Amino acid sequence: MFVSYKWLADYVDLSGITPDELAEKITRSGIEVEGVDVLNDGIKGVVIGHVVEKEQHPDADKLNKCQVDLGTGELVQIICGAKNVDKGQKVAVATVGAVLPGNFKIKKAKLRGEASNGMICSLQELGVESKLIAKEYSEGIFVFPNDVEVGSDALEQLQLDDAVLELGLTPNRSDALSMLGVAHEVAAILHREVKYPEIQYPTASEKAVSYVNVKVEATDDNPLYVAKVIKNVTIKPSPLWMQARLMAAGIRPHNNVVDITNYVLLEYGQPLHAFDFDRFGSKEVLVRRANEGETIVTLDDQERTLTSEHLVITNGTEPVALAGVMGGANSEVQSDTKNILLESALFNGQRIRTASKDHGLRSEASARYEKGVDPNRVHAAAERAAQLLSQYADGEVLEGAVEVNAQNFEPAVVQTTVEKVNKVLGMNISTEEMVTILERLQFDVTQDNGTLTVTVPTRRGDITIEEDLVEEIARMYGYDNIPTTLPVGQAFPGKLTDYQEKRRRVRRYLEGSGLYQAITYSLTSEEKAARYALETSDITKLSLPMSEERSVLRLSLLPHLLDAVRYNVARQIDQVALYEISSVFLSQGADVQPLEKERLAGAVTGLWHAHSWQGEKKAVDFYVVKGIIDGLIELLGLSKDIQYKQAKREGMHPGRTAELYLDEKLVGYVGQVHPTVQKELDLAETYVFEISLVDLLVAHVEETRYEIIPRYPSISRDIALVVNKEVVSGDIEQVITEAGGKMLKEVSVFDLYEGDRLEEGKKSVAFSLRYFDPEKTLTDEDVSKTHEKVLKAVEEKVGATLRG
Known part of the structure; x- marks a missing residue:
């Protein structure tokens, strides 16, 4: 809403307050004034002139030689190129020495040999936007009515000696979409009366x-x-x-x-x-x-x-x-x-x-x-x-x-109490002050034992509940007068929750690992919505979508993250590593809001390391991305609780994909994008992961316990086990760990062999086991007992035999 300061003054007394001061007061009362435009800012020396004579310029077909009366008693010659200039007109003239918008200064000049002592102006040249000028004057000079006085200030006649306040109105304040509505607001702020136009006509x-x-x-x-x-x-x-x-x-x-x-x-x-x-x-x-x-x-x-x-x-x-x-x-x-x-x-x-x-x-x-x-x-x-x-x-x-x-339009009646207002605002405003404020807004108020019954004029359709009255009292009393107090209670604002603090650590870790944060749309197409989804769910459709491409809520972050990778690769950015922490939306049935769950997803492609001086290059592979996740899991203290299991998922490479389980619950997956999908997206090998972040961040983590640095040496044993090819090394490792008990501290795979020296359908997996007792130095006899248990367990549970 654009509000003319001079026009507003017709309805409310603005004496003693400048446009800038008024803008400040309106903003402080709750309606933001986005700017104050002084229409004649930087313009001077423009007067009303009377074109007494006009004739064709002797050496230019498109110029006219005009004799203009500026009210000084002498005619001045001005050369004008406007098509509509004519004898008898009253026009705006920028005299010699005048300044127009853009600091354009008017000087004496000669145009095709004829002297020109000023400039006959169009409204555009006086700073008025072309789209606001009447069509008859959109191309040419502006012609004033004949009753204007020659020599008077042209800007004053055009009411350009004014300031316009631009109000940034929220949708509820439709009352301020009128001059009288703004006048009511200003009158309340300034403690003054509103003057309505007197309507009389025959x-x-x-x-x-x-x-x-x-x-x-x-x-x-x-x-x-x-x-x-x-x-x-x-x-x-x-x-x-x-x-x-x-x-x-x-x-x-x-x-x-x-x-x-x-x-x-x-x-x-x-x-x-x-x-x-x-x-x-x-x-x-x-x-x-x-x-x-x-x-x-x-x-x-x-x-x-x-x-x-x-x-x-x-x-x-x-x-x-x-x-x-x-x-x-x-x-x-x-x-x-x-x-x-x-x-x-x-x-x-x-x-x-x-x-x-x-x-x-x-x-x-x-x-x-x-x-x-x-x-x-x-x-x-x-x-x-x-x-x-x-x-x-x-x-x-x-x-x-x-x-x-067809309808009776009655004003709304809203009640509140002095106690409620003061409790919400944390203040101690008197009953009389509240009544005065509401009466300044021209609300009818009755007070009975601290209860305020307010009849709201129909022009203020936004006032319907008692909280609206609290807001009106607060803003007119002055937000600046609301006291600063310390928070009281068990929870204090300004402190991160445990969940928020962990999420922030996750972001820092990922960015420290070389990934950049991406933010993608929550809205997607029906075709993409269910791709790479961690959990199966019906899709949630929007009632009024912007387009088919943004018509449903996503079930996975990866489709748009892969779009971002493709966008960058197409612009010759070959090394891309992105992550996103955001929500997916799981349907809970028709006419029910979907369940929002926070996910962490990442996509990496190209070279992970490229040290040209040393001639070293390392492309991204499965273990690079798995290593990033391992570091994250360790950061969150969940290393002992997470298990990887080989998996096959739609859109993922069948041999390079693993699922993550937290206490037997599926919480994510990691792997390579299927080669067919990579080809469709025109990508090289690309590795992705998606994890249910909320499950990781709310998981119970044991308190960190510190142990004394070991005084006694440990003993390592390496074993090579022959098993069927379909047996997963992770399952073997789990059996070894359980059988080893407290004495077994570390288990790691260091070799895999499949070849002609083994039976058909067999493979050899080598493990390194480290035994340790913090109370004493272990002997071979001590280790052998536990080691025998391990060998027996793997033989019974996974059919493993010790390779000779």
């Missing part, structure tokens, strides 16, 4: 009801419709001050009738529409839902096909406006319009939003309907527009209005 003897009949079929969509009739209007430019205010608010002037409806829209926040009554087609106004396939040509000359979800204004048979969005071309106000049918109505915001979205039409009117307008300003806005049409379009306003009112 009416004709004829009555509006004899000219038009209004019928509303869709009363849920249109509970209130008001129509007024204004005859014998004269279409002409609106007053200069009105054009200037519209441009300051970001609206282009058109003609007096259209400008008046836009002016009242900004003033009251109530959209209006003016129909050419003679082109309307009948005396009947019928508001209904559109028929399926029905069409209308709107003011932008586009034919639009309607559905039953759209609300239309009709003349009884055909649509003449898309309600609350845009009027129809068949009833447009034109230069020959004489009689006006003025519409002021209350439309359902959702219905207007549907039409606006379906047709890609976003207007000042639709924006206000969507957020909500004040039902008690519908009549007042119509009367204000009738007054201005009478005053500036010479219209004859017929007596009364024709309306349909």
Whole structure:
């Protein structure tokens, strides 16, 4: 919302406060002022000039030699290239020494041999945006009305000696989408009164009801419709001050009738529409839902096909406006319009939003309907527009209005207590202070033993519950006055939880290992959603997706992570190592919010080490990525609890994939992407992992216990076991560990042999075992007893024999 400082001063006394000071106060009260634009900043020396004579430049076809009266008693010669410059016009002239936007200084000059003592300016040259300038002056100079005084300040006449405050409004503050709404806010902040426009105008003897009949079929969509009739209007430019205010608010002037409806829209926040009554087609106004396939040509000359979800204004048979969005071309106000049918109505915001979205039409009117307008300003806005049409379009306003009112609009009544307000704010505001604040906002308040009963004006539709009242009191009392206190309780903000601290350690570890963090979309396509999923689940579809590519919630982080790897490789970044910590979404059934689970995923491709000086290169392989995970598991203290098991998963290499189990629960997997998928993505060997991070971070970890450095030596034994090829070395290691008991401290695989020296279907796996007793030096006899148990256990449980 753009708010003109000078215009605002019509409704509330702003004496003694600058635009910047006002912006600061508004921001501190809860509505952010995003900027203050001083319209004449850096501009000086621009006055009103009167073109007394104009003739063709003797040596240039596109230049004119003008004699201009600047009010000094002498004519000055100015060379002008504007097509529309002419004798008798009053124009803006930048005199010699003047400064225009961009620090452009005007000096005496010669153009094709003729002296030029100044510059006749267009509005663009005075800093006005091209899109805001009336079409007749969009290419050329601006021509002032004849009643302006020669030699006076042109910026003052154009109301460019003003400042515009840009309000960044949240959706709930639709009341501030009008000048009067902002005036109420400012008046409350400054402890001043709001002055509404006085509405008085002469009416004709004829009555509006004899000219038009209004019928509303869709009363849920249109509970209130008001129509007024204004005859014998004269279409002409609106007053200069009105054009200037519209441009300051970001609206282009058109003609007096259209400008008046836009002016009242900004003033009251109530959209209006003016129909050419003679082109309307009948005396009947019928508001209904559109028929399926029905069409209308709107003011932008586009034919639009309607559905039953759209609300239309009709003349009884055909649509003449898309309600609350845009009027129809068949009833447009034109230069020959004489009689006006003025519409002021209350439309359902959702219905207007549907039409606006379906047709890609976003207007000042639709924006206000969507957020909500004040039902008690519908009549007042119509009367204000009738007054201005009478005053500036010479219209004859017929007596009364024709309306349909299907609903009673009562102000909301909300209760709270002084105790509740002070408890929420942590303050001790007195009852009298609270009542004063609410009365400054022009809320009716009654107080009974600490209970405040507040009648909220209909313009503040955002106030519905007692927490809203607490907020109003807090912001008007001043957020800066809320005391700073230390938190009280068992949990203190600012400290990471155990889960958060572990997650941060995981991030630091991965980045220290050479991986870069990636952030990808949570939304994906149905095709990609279930790929690489750790857990099976139905997919969760969005009701209103942006596109098919972003229509469902993901079940795995890897598909988009692989897309990121492909994106980088395609741009000649051959070494890519990415990780992501984010959520996947598991369905819990229809109409139930999905379960959100945090995952850790990674993808690595290319060279892991490349030391060109030493000539050393090492490509990423399975054990590099497994080593990263091993380090992470060790960091979290879960080394003894995690097991790897060979696995086959869709989209993964059948021989280079392992699953991770925590206490027999599947918590992740690691491996190479299937060669077919790599080829589809145009990738070299790529290794990935995905782990249920939440399971790792909440797992119980034994407290760290420190042991005395060993005083006694250990004894190592190496064994080579012959087993069937399908036996997994991890299973053998587990059997050895269990059989070795406390004396066996370490077990590791150091060799694998498969060849012609072994029977068909057999393999040899060699293990190194280290035995140790902290209390004494072990003898061969001590170790042999335990070692025999180990050999017996592997023979019985996995069918292993000691290789000779």
